[in-house]
Amino acid sequence: MSGETALPPGFAALEPFVAGWALPTTAARAARRGEATSDEREQFFAAASPLVASALAHLDARPLHALDPAEQRLLNLLLALAHVGLAVEMQGPAEARHALGRARMQITRAVADAEPGA
Amino acid sequence: MTHPGTSFSPIPADAVAWLGTNPIPAAPYYDPAYFERERRAVFLTSWIHVGHACELPEPGAFVRRDLEFARASLLIVRGNDGIVRAFHNVCPHRGTQLVEAAAGRQSRFSCPYHMWTFGPEGDLLSAPDFGAFHLRKEDCGLKPVALQECAGLLFVNFDPQAQPLRDWLGDYAGRLEQMPVARATTFSEYTYEIAANWKLTYDNFQENYHLRFVHPRSGGAGVGGDNPFGYPVEIGFHGPHRTQRIWSNPDPALKPFQRAASFCGIPALAEQGLLTLPHGRDYLALFPNLFVIGTPTQPFSHTVYPLAADRSRGVVRVYWVGEDASASQRLAREYALAQLRDIHSEDVGIIERGQAGLASGALSHIHFQSMEALCRHLFLEVDRRVQAGAAGPEQRG
Ligand code: FES
Ligand SMILES: [Fe+2]
Numbered sequence: 001m002s003g004e005t006a007l008p009p010g011f012a013a014l015e016p017f018v019a020g021w022a023l024p025t026t027a028a029r030a031a032r033r034g035e036a037t038s039d040e041r042e043q044f045f046a047a048a049s050p051l052v053a054s055a056l057a058h059l060d061a062r063p064l065h066a067l068d069p070a071e072q073r074l075l076n077l078l079l080a081l082a083h084v085g086l087a088v089e090m091q092g093p094a095e096a097r098h099a100l101g102r103a104r105m106q107i108t109r110a111v112a113d114a115e116p117g118a
Numbered sequence: 119m120t121h122p123g124t125s126f127s128p129i130p131a132d133a134v135a136w137l138g139t140n141p142i143p144a145a146p147y148y149d150p151a152y153f154e155r156e157r158r159a160v161f162l163t164s165w166i167h168v169g170h171a172c173e174l175p176e177p178g179a180f181v182r183r184d185l186e187f188a189r190a191s192l193l194i195v196r197g198n199d200g201i202v203r204a205f206h207n208v209c210p211h212r213g214t215q216l217v218e219a220a221a222g223r224q225s226r227f228s229c230p231y232h233m234w235t236f237g238p239e240g241d242l243l244s245a246p247d248f249g250a251f252h253l254r255k256e257d258c259g260l261k262p263v264a265l266q267e268c269a270g271l272l273f274v275n276f277d278p279q280a281q282p283l284r285d286w287l288g289d290y291a292g293r294l295e296q297m298p299v300a301r302a303t304t305f306s307e308y309t310y311e312i313a314a315n316w317k318l319t320y321d322n323f324q325e326n327y328h329l330r331f332v333h334p335r336s337g338g339a340g341v342g343g344d345n346p347f348g349y350p351v352e353i354g355f356h357g358p359h360r361t362q363r364i365w366s367n368p369d370p371a372l373k374p375f376q377r378a379a380s381f382c383g384i385p386a387l388a389e390q391g392l393l394t395l396p397h398g399r400d401y402l403a404l405f406p407n408l409f410v411i412g413t414p415t416q417p418f419s420h421t422v423y424p425l426a427a428d429r430s431r432g433v434v435r436v437y438w439v440g441e442d443a444s445a446s447q448r449l450a451r452e453y454a455l456a457q458l459r460d461i462h463s464e465d466v467g468i469i470e471r472g473q474a475g476l477a478s479g480a481l482s483h484i485h486f487q488s489m490e491a492l493c494r495h496l497f498l499e500v501d502r503r504v505q506a507g508a509a510g511p512e513q514r515g
Contacts, residue, residue, distance in 0.1 A: 091460075
């Protein structure tokens with residue numbers, strides 16, 4: 001695959017999730033967790049969580065500021081998984097109710113939104 | 119590693135006997151008249167946390183901070199001399215608020231009304247047709263508010279007679295300086311507004327009694343074994359301030375992704391020397407409304423600003439040393455923020471439910487057990503000041 005949803009070699013299985021989950025800011029990722037259906041979250045988590053170690057190994061091989069667009073998308077997927085993992089692993093059936101309280105906590109600044117350090 | 123079942127020795131109740139065991143009056147948690155006395159006797163005379171030096175990295179960098187308890191907007195700015203100062207965000211000509219932006223960087227600050235223009239040290243640089251005023255420029259600078267710094271944390275005090283910040287913090291100043299926040303260069307932040315009194319809100323975060331009930335899923339790693347409530351292993355008091363040392367669960371129930379997303383940040387923390395700091399399991403509760411937590415994987419501050427007797431605003435910041443340098447570091451930081459926010463978001467509703475109950479006036483008193491001693495201590499410190507009527511600057515509106 002190529003273009004807007006391409007991921008680095010070895011991660012093609014996650015390309016169907018790029019459009020929905022490879023979001024550029026922490027607040028957008030947190031919001032997407034709340035807006036998705038539980039099926040969407042569970043499918044994403046099931047596909048992506050086994051690939052965390054290999055994705056980090058791939059991405060950590062170069063400095064953050066040197067990632068190409070495909071690698072940046074892969075990183076954004078991992079960062080979305082940070083939110084989805086909390087829903088799937090921790091909250092489980094309580095996730096829908098949990099989202100109500102979470103909506104009260106407005107993310108106003110996030111280090112992941114900044115330009116990466118050298 | 120300690121074996122489950124032998125990890126925890128409870129703090130004996132007589133360790134906090136000096137605080138008393140009496141019921142605590144309920145009205146201070148909802149009564150507007152008490153709130154007004156508190157505003158003057160506590161908030162206008164204490165050092166209040168307003169930001170961090172890393173927000174103001176260079177001369178001209180500024181933040182605007184609105185402090186409802188003082189009915190004030192502050193302009194906090196780093197001068198060309200490198201010193202951070204706080205001023206009322208008020209033009210001395212006729213009072214117009216000078217700065218609208220929440221943050222930025224400017225070499226001069228011009229009032230939009232008649233263009234009086236100030237430097238980042240607060241002095242009046244120029245004013246159109248100034249000769250017609252019969253004033254001296256040096257008498258027309260921005261009105262300062264005392265600002266002092268400890269461990270990168272910025273505090274202001276509206277009381278011109280306030281003791282220096284370091285005296286106010288006492289021994290805890292040195293502890294703060296050994297926490298990650300002292301080395302922080304950046305942070306993530308979330309805020310919330312809550313329909314609850316500031317003390318009721320703050321108290322929620324200085325007792326562990328509620329953890330297993332309010333955080334049954336998100337707080338799983340902090341309770342268990344021979345410490346089913348996740349009580350602290352140590353508590354301490356220092357003047358109006360207090361501290362807890364958080365219990366380390368020897369056998370935390372970590373989920374697989376939770377483990378991966380948390381542990382991938384450890385190598386960078388180790389490299390930065392942040393894992394061996396002495397207060398990694400401690401939090402400081404700094405009077406009246408600030409917590410600072412030394413946990414290296416999740417070093418955060420939490421400030422509860424009073425808005426009204428039954429309304430507050432919380433600001434939580436997770437502080438980091440250096441921008442994200444690797445994917446692993448970025449993932450760990452994202453997870454740390456999201457996880458903390460998950461836990462705090464579970465507290466908001468239950469605190470508001472407490473406020474709704476108290477506001478009915480049904481209770482004349484509430485009760486604190488010995489492991490809610492920090493809540494009791496906060497009330498005693500507040501009430502002592504309120505009863506003494508240490509009114510602070512009498513004229514303040
Ligand atoms: S009020 Fe600011 S210049 Fe007139
Ligand atoms: Fe809580």
